[in-house]
Amino acid sequence: MFRIHLLSDGTFKLDGGAMHGVVPKALWEKQNRPDEKNRILLAVNSLLIEYQNEKILIEPGIGSGHSEKFASLYAVEKKRSILSDLKKMNISLQEITMVVPTHLHFDHAGGVADWETGRLLFPEAKHIVQKKEWEAAMNPHPKNQASYLSEFLEPLKKGKLDIIDGDKEIVPGVKLVLTGGHTHGHQAVFITPPEKDGETLVFPGDLIPTRAHVNPLWVMAYDVAPEQSIKMKRMLIETGAREAWTYVLVHDPVEAVGKIALENNKYCFNPVNSGLLLSDV
Ligand SMILES: [Zn+2]
Structure with missing residues (x-):
């Protein structure tokens, strides 16, 4: 039996131009209004999956x-x-x-440790990272150096690190898929609870960060392989869209x-109250 909860790690802002590439x-400003510094408001959404004895945090924030x-x-805000x-x-x-961070940029994996004390926040957890992502984070290309920060990545070396190379089912019904694109080691998460009869919940990470990015060609300037x-x-x-997956952005x-x-030849994002997700936080 799966219990899936939607968690929040607050909000922050990034440059609107960088978030929308070309x-x-x-x-884009019609969909994501920029502030006076041209930054757009972004949430940091995460999932907690409870399955048998496992408590799996997708995206530590x-x-x-x-x-x-x-x-x-x-502009980090932690309401x-x-x-x-x-x-x-x-x-x-x-x-x-x-x-399970989708990748190791600070807004996705910053939450593995407290930046001030360097203490790992989930000391008993196995941290599952793609090999290509770990290598990129340890030796970042100057293009994306500002997104990988040693404050939280250093403590990870002392934790339980599980470096994987490619797709992996981590428990029955939860599969990590190496997508590349945003970073070479970026992974998406697919959840298909056996008791839910083929329903799929997908966490596409930074491939579809906001509703505006539901257009396949709207790719961020940060991406290493657009x-x-x-x-x-x-x-x-x-x-x-064909198989009616539920997405968590x-x-x-x-x-x-x-x-x-697909509406009038355009892909649209329609909010739903998914039966797959518990709204108990
Ligand atoms: Zn991000």
Whole structure:
């Protein structure tokens, strides 16, 4: 029996242009309004999957213990956090058995450790990372150096690190799929609870960060391999629209959960109340 919860690690902001790559501002600003510094508001959404003795955290979030400079540069706001959400559910940090970041950029894996103290937050958990991602993070290319930060990656070396190479089913019904594109080691998560009769929940990470990115060609400027992003986005959007998958979007600040439909030759994101997700936080 699966129990899947939607968690939040607050919000932050990134440059709107960088988030939309070659898409003209006149198009994206209608969907993601920028502030006076041209930054757009982004959520940090995560999932907790409870299955038998496992408690699996998909995307440990932007984390805590940031410097004042970092918090103001990225306008980090923590009205909610993964830590406060877990506390509300009476789940201790020691009970988390697996942590699965889609990739190791700070807004996805910053939450593996407290940045101030360097303490790993989920000491008993196996941290599952793609080999290509680990290598890129340990020796970042100057293009994406600013997205990989040693404050939280160093403590990870002392934790239980499970480096995988390619797709892997981590428990029956939860599969990690190496997508590449955004980073070479980026992975998406597919959840198909056996008791739910073929229903699929997908966490596409930074391949579809917000509703605006449901267009296969709307790819971020951060992506290291945009052609691969487009190829994997096509698969994620076209197959998912046909098979009525439910998506959880990591950065959408308004609607995290929805389905994709083809309407007038355009893919649209329609929010749904999914029976696969518990709204108990
Ligand atoms: Zn991100």
